[in-house]
Amino acid sequence: MSRLNIDKITHLKDVAAATEYLFTCISPSEDIQQALDFSLNVHEGQTRKSGEPYIVHPILVAAIVASITEDTAMIKAALLHDVVEDTAATIEEVETLFGADVAHLVGGLTKIDAIRGENLLPSGSNEKLVASALSFRKMLLASIKDVRVLVVKLCDRLHNMLTLDALPPEKQHRISEETLVVHAPIAHRLGISFLKNLLEDLSFSYLFKEEKAEIERYLEENYQAIEVKLNGFRHRVNQLLIQNGFMVEDFEILSRVKHSYSIYLKMQRKGIGIDEILDLLAIRILVKKPLDCYNVLGLIHLNFQPLSSRFKDYIAIAKDNGYQTLHTTVFSSTTIFEVQIRTFEMHRTAELGVAAHWKYKGGSERGVNLEWLHNLQYQNESVEDFYELIKNDLYSEDISVFSPKGKAYTLPRGAVALDFAYAVHTQIGERASGALVNKKQASLLTELKNGDLVRIITADHPIYHCTWIDAVKTSKSVGVT
Numbered sequence: 117m118s119r120l121n122i123d124k125i126t127h128l129k130d131v132a133a134a135t136e137y138l139f140t141c142i143s144p145s146e147d148i149q150q151a152l153d154f155s156l157n158v159h160e161g162q163t164r165k166s167g168e169p170y171i172v173h174p175i176l177v178a179a180i181v182a183s184i185t186e187d188t189a190m191i192k193a194a195l196l197h198d199v200v201e202d203t204a205a206t207i208e209e210v211e212t213l214f215g216a217d218v219a220h221l222v223g224g225l226t227k228i229d230a231i232r233g234e235n236l237l238p239s240g241s242n243e244k245l246v247a248s249a250l251s252f253r254k255m256l257l258a259s260i261k262d263v264r265v266l267v268v269k270l271c272d273r274l275h276n277m278l279t280l281d282a283l284p285p286e287k288q289h290r291i292s293e294e295t296l297v298v299h300a301p302i303a304h305r306l307g308i309s310f311l312k313n314l315l316e317d318l319s320f321s322y323l324f325k326e327e328k329a330e331i332e333r334y335l336e337e338n339y340q341a342i343e344v345k346l347n348g349f350r351h352r353v354n355q356l357l358i359q360n361g362f363m364v365e366d367f368e369i370l371s372r373v374k375h376s377y378s379i380y381l382k383m384q385r386k387g388i389g390i391d392e393i394l395d396l397l398a399i400r401i402l403v404k405k406p407l408d409c410y411n412v413l414g415l416i417h418l419n420f421q422p423l424s425s426r427f428k429d430y431i432a433i434a435k436d437n438g439y440q441t442l443h444t445t446v447f448s449s450t451t452i453f454e455v456q457i458r459t460f461e462m463h464r465t466a467e468l469g470v471a472a473h474w475k476y477k478g479g480s481e482r483g484v485n486l487e488w489l490h491n492l493q494y495q496n497e498s499v500e501d502f503y504e505l506i507k508n509d510l511y512s513e514d515i516s517v518f519s520p521k522g523k524a525y526t527l528p529r530g531a532v533a534l535d536f537a538y539a540v541h542t543q544i545g546e547r548a549s550g551a552l553v554n555k556k557q558a559s560l561l562t563e564l565k566n567g568d569l570v571r572i573i574t575a576d577h578p579i580y581h582c583t584w585i586d587a588v589k590t591s592k593s594v595g596v597t
């Protein structure tokens with residue numbers, strides 16, 4: 117598995133160079149070569165809008181997939197992802213040549229294209245976002261049996277976004293909107309943060325050109341000052357760890373500036389300027405063992421004044437998508453820094469999400485909780501409401517609530533007891549008749565707070581909640597239809 121060279125992938129335009137790059141991501145093998153040759157053959161003569169041979173696209177999608185996983189079926193499926201849709205090749209041929217697993221993945225990807233085609237409205241339509249979301253829902257339902265299909269699809273979309281410059285502005289806009297509403301959320305939910313961040317930033321740069329330029333101008337103008345502050349803080353933390361018994365090889369400190377789309381969202385959500393964003397500057401400390409994280413946290417808090425309200429322990433209470441990290445925010449001199457602390461293993465999980473722990477040869481059961489997929493359903497709202505809904509669902513800070521046995525559930529802020537019931541199990545949701553929140557009797561529409569302990573009282577038979585849900589016109593109720 118290799119680190120992806122995004123800049124290189126964006127600018128690779130010829131077959132030989134793309135092939136060479138692919139084989140730096142995965143070692144050459146007969147069966148990969150066979151899939152490549154087949155794809156080369158059937159795509160022969162086809163070109164992309166930008167003029168380069170079509171085959172460059174599937175090769176680079178395969179390279180992106182290879183940076184996430186060693187699953188060769190997925191890499192072959194990436195090479196073959198458009199052959200059924202766009203060439204004379206059939207799915208039967210793919211199955212005969214490459215086996216049932218690869219054919220199943222290619223079939224899933226072809227199906228997604230077909231569904232998308234059916235659901236795409238004319239570009240002038242004001243309802244395009246809703247249409248995308250509906251196709252999104254169907255797409256998920258169609259491919260839910262194998263999350264690998266979704267991951268290849270996300271890699272396909274990433275390469276399309278990287279090469280979007282070749283398309284007319286109108287198409288750039290639509291594809292970016294779709295990416296922001298459909299693909300980035302899937303990447304987020306699958307926990308593949310590097311894909312999510314790239315998809316968001318790329319869409320953002322086409323959808324909000326001025327805002328993006330403004331953020332970039334600020335970062336450029338302040339580049340020197342930002343670098344000096346970040347490096348200074350990083351150096352101080354480095355010294356602190358060394359002085360307290362950490363060996364140089366035991367940890368790594370990464371520093372970063374928040375990515376531009378999340379800067380934008382934060383400015384929008386809080387109505388603040390870029391210089392008021394508290395976690396604009398951040399460092400990430402990687403250590404070997406979970407307990408080391410808490411040691412480092414102790415050292416940080418004893419040496420830098422923390423903003424206590426911003427501390428989050430996602431190690432003890434992991435997010436639903438498997439994300440684990442300690443988050444804190446501290447002052448150093450007069451500057452505020454966000455500090456994230458995690459193990460190397462947690463870092464891998466955070467970057468690669470579900471793909472980090474796949475057993476490469478195995479059944480279709482990947483051990484991932486895909487319950488949430490059913491909850492990502494959106495109703496017909498106006499475009500503005502819809503955007504709002506999506507943003508709220510994805511970016512409002514989550515809360516953690518607990519079952520009577522202490523199991524943690526991550527819910528969006530604003531979730532009610534009934535949402536919790538459905539999060540536990542669809543059948544619990546359907547049979548819920550009342551709730552105890554922190555041991556006190558409460559209605560199923562009681563809004564939950566971070567840390568609440570919730571017990572759901574169930575009836576013997578399903579209870580129809582439709583009328584209640586209709587009464588609550590926010591995103592939280594949409595998921596429980």
Ligand code: MN
Nearest residue numbers: 173197198272
């Ligand atoms: Mn494609």
